[in-house]
Amino acid sequence: MSEFNAFSLLGSIIDRLSLKGYKEPTPIQKECIPILINGNDLLGIAQTGTGKTAAFSLPIINNFARNKIDISAKSTRSLILTPTRELASQIMQNIDDYAEGLALNTKVVYGGVGRQGQVDAIAQGLDILVATPGRLLDLIETGDIHFKALEVFVLDEADTMLDMGFFKDVQNIIAKLPKKRQTLLFSATMPKEIEILAQDILTAPTKVKITPETVTADLVNQNVYHLEKSDKMPLLLNILQTPDYEKVLIFCKTKYGADIIVNELKKASITADSLHSGKTQAVRETVLQHFKEANLRVLVATDVAARGIDVDNITLVINYNLPEDPRNYIHRIGRTARAGKSGMAISFAVENDIRQLTNIENSIGQVIPVVTEQPFHKEFSKASIQVKKLGKNQGKKKVNKTNKNIRSKSLKKSRKK
Template sequence: MSDFSSLNLHPSILSALTKKGYTTPTPIQAQAIPHVIEGRDILGIAQTGTGKTAAFSLPIIHRMAIAKVKIKPARVQCLILTPTRELAQQIEDNISTYAKQLKISSKAIFGGVGYRPQVQAMSKGLNFLVATPGRLLDLMDDGHVLFEQLEYFILDEADRMLDMGFLRDVKKVIKNLPPKKQTLLFSATMPKDIAALSKELLHDPIRVEVTPESSTVEKISQSVCMVEKSNKPLLLKSILDDKEIKSVLVFTRTKHGADRVVKHLDRNGVTAAAIHGNKSQGARERALNGFRAQKLRVLVATDIAARGIDVNHVSHVINYHLPDDPKSYVHRIGRTARAGREGRAISFCDNDELKLLKGIEKTIQTKLFVDTEHEYHGVAPHISKQVQNKPKTKHIHNQKKKVQKKKMQSRNVKR
């Protein structure tokens, strides 16, 4: 299939795609769109960056444009369930772009922001509701979301829902949906729980699979740097000393770790911001928008950002900490080499992470290249001045206590 015009999409959609500079559908779009237009259920296996959002949204917008259904207050025509705020907003932004010339309404709802504006948006009814499970259940419990007019249900990033512990909430939502609907389920991998859920949800589905499970993008150059834990900040600075590296996404294991990395970079004159679950929605959006606009050179994130952040110009992904789940490695490095570009993924590995490295290599079925040329390869652990002073201070304090104790004992004997 050579271009979008051959998919027989609505002229307004084709016009919007042309303005965005999109001419050729990705493999998952070419395979899925005709079946969705026909009304078939879809089981899509595809990693992030393959064009999944357009694969499910374009044909549904097409069908809505033709049917012109009037949506009643609090009702929803299409529900898209997704695991993170960033992904929900990204999907809604894309839908708004594709349906710009059509009278099709959409809204993204998620926690961490005001409840009232979301209630007001739902009061008019929506063609597309893109939601995270928790806030959706809140609105449903309060009677602000009703599903009598639901025709389409999309469960996106299903395996990520499982990883983040949302599967129970997802099942609660599904219980409230009408049995007659078109369902599309997309997942990068197919663990047992998601496979079982797909069998319950989907009716005679078309399976669309464009990449093997846990595969990595071919255009990404991958390497690992063996480094002592205390030398990781120094190695990161050393890499970023190369001014040609303009846009870097750094992944840490914890929220506090992300904040520490940002402070270290700020002290060394590198513009950076953190994005994680403890940040307010406003702070997360400012950081992401600054990174998109290339005002920030480095975005430091936990795995909450491993999916759903669509920034085409990311040249480097650095795994400051290796992920506990090897599948997360695939999603992390998938943030680079987007839109046909090349990218580089560099992983830091200390002695405590060797098992994690083996798990990653087993999952991707590739032995990562070990970079022995970086300046901290084989270098002894760095000890900061504060750490150096601590034992000495403690030793002096203990010595003082011993002297005072002896004086007291001497006085007691004399008495």
């Protein structure tokens, strides 16, 4: 018997979960599902890969299927707001899988595609709407949707919304929602802005915190390779000679850089494609599907495009460029440590990356081992190593002291003049 039976979910939902291979709830599902079925507000601290989508969608599906109503035109009973098109699509795909046979009206809306089909679907009235902020605001402004019938609001990846500059849009959308509703807020981290927002929109919420960021880091076998910038591609090709790396996700800084890497990989007869904002939504979905189905061995992505990548059995993550924000490092390597599984991550670091590497190590609370037994190993200067040893805060103090001395010398010179 499935452990999901303990939640009193509809039999058809249990059957769908069994078909998808869900044997037992993840920690966040165990915590959240009973709370949400009872209609309480919830503040969830959890990153992607913890089973979060099922945690919030199963109660919504179950409650709506048990209590069907006539939905008025241009309205929706629930709104799930998420930052990226890829994540919105994947949430919708999972919801449709869980709700098969329950006759619920669902729709996903995002930019980059025609809006008329979205308008027509909303006009019929929806049980569940998954949306990204930009397109939803557009539909609100043109009067193609209202929220008079809204019962449940889910804000997913709240910290990503903040990082991507959507926070004002999110606040504008929330202002349009009815005050009386069930509200769920999920975020991997809790910066001050998110804490304030949570206080404003949640009513007596239950707080659930699952899998701190350091736990994901602990699940991944991490290494860093010191090298010259010109040796990155030769090293990448050398690593990919290992046949065990069957499904590889590479992160780079720019979409231009992603396309260059793909072209070089193709020259080496390695099946690869890129995922970034310079491609249309249809193309991005096709690329992601090919990667899921193992028709591509390598996917090269930028941070923004990679939000929401939910692909099983990624054997290796490579940071071709280190992320500037340490939090993105956790999101990146977590692609290969899904739902408590272990994984492997390799980072390339040139000498100028030492400061970024130190910040990442401080963030995850561990030193990433350096692999010296590799053909392109580069010994960094003593000055760089000293910066790494100083650590984030001490390094700042040293820089500030140096700047202070420079300003003092400049001031003395100006006085002499």
